[in-house]
Amino acid sequence: MEQFADFPRRKKDGITFEAVNRLLTQQLYAGIVEVARWGVSPREGKHEPLVSKETWAKIQERLNAKQAVAPVRKDASEDFPLRGFVACACCEQPMSAAWAKGRNKRYAYYSCFTKGCPERRKSIAKDKLEQRFDTLIKSLRPSRSLFDMSRAIWRDLWEARGMKVEQRTKSIAGDLKKIGKQIDLFLDRIVNTDSPTVISAYEARIRDLEHERLLLSEKSRKKHEPQTSFEGSFRTAMNFLANP
Numbered sequence: 001m002e003q004f005a006d007f008p009r010r011k012k013d014g015i016t017f018e019a020v021n022r023l024l025t026q027q028l029y030a031g032i033v034e035v036a037r038w039g040v041s042p043r044e045g046k047h048e049p050l051v052s053k054e055t056w057a058k059i060q061e062r063l064n065a066k067q068a069v070a071p072v073r074k075d076a077s078e079d080f081p082l083r084g085f086v087a088c089a090c091c092e093q094p095m096s097a098a099w100a101k102g103r104n105k106r107y108a109y110y111s112c113f114t115k116g117c118p119e120r121r122k123s124i125a126k127d128k129l130e131q132r133f134d135t136l137i138k139s140l141r142p143s144r145s146l147f148d149m150s151r152a153i154w155r156d157l158w159e160a161r162g163m164k165v166e167q168r169t170k171s172i173a174g175d176l177k178k179i180g181k182q183i184d185l186f187l188d189r190i191v192n193t194d195s196p197t198v199i200s201a202y203e204a205r206i207r208d209l210e211h212e213r214l215l216l217s218e219k220s221r222k223k224h225e226p227q228t229s230f231e232g233s234f235r236t237a238m239n240f241l242a243n244p
């Protein structure tokens with residue numbers, strides 16, 4: 001936003017976090033009007049929303065979410081990448097790590113510090129533990145055939161989903177045709193009747209059908225193309241699985 005000269009800013013030193021927060025929490029953008037000081041409770045506005053209510057709600061949820069639940073310490077340093085990720089074999093609590101001073105140099109080690117654990121304070125040298133972790137990760141690499149098979153299964157599912165969407169689009173087109181025919185039918189009947197009561201009943205029916213037709217044609221205009229290709233969607237996941 002700072003690159004756009006037109007973007008309104010209060011300070012000369014750029015866009016503040018508060019400004020970004022205001023943007024992300026402004027419910028007017030989702031089409032909702034609310035003015036508490038005038039007693040106007042939240043309601044549907046008459047203007048065109050910039051984002052859907054679904055999107056807006058998702059943003060609020062994410063903004064209000066508590067911090068990520070990863071067992072990472074704030075001071076997690078480069079020294080001990082596995083701290084908090086490796087569990088004690090005895091009590092299954094996350095292990096911690098520290099530097100210890102020896103006579104001549106410092107030693108890096110992981111250890112369980114859980115109170116009451118029989119293995120508490122038994123240390124494992126950093127290098128030893130990290131090497132074993134390395135070996136474990138390598139053993140997780142799937143075989144070529146397993147990898148190819150899961151890829152084939154995902155592709156099948158991807159194509160099946162595509163077929164379903166196609167079928168639904170076709171069935172909407174069929175429904176639209178049917179409604180068109182029904183409307184024509186009622187119009188014919190109106191022409192052939194003299195009773196005002198019957199005519200207005202037919203007219204009401206036509207109005208309903210027209211509503212239905214509007215809804216369906218909005219649905220049929222919606223794009224059902226996948227947003228990315230199969231390759232684009234799965235490349236990262238497959239690369240990761242191939243070599244965790």
Ligand SMILES: [Zn+2]
Binds near residue numbers: 118120
């Ligand atoms: Zn333990």
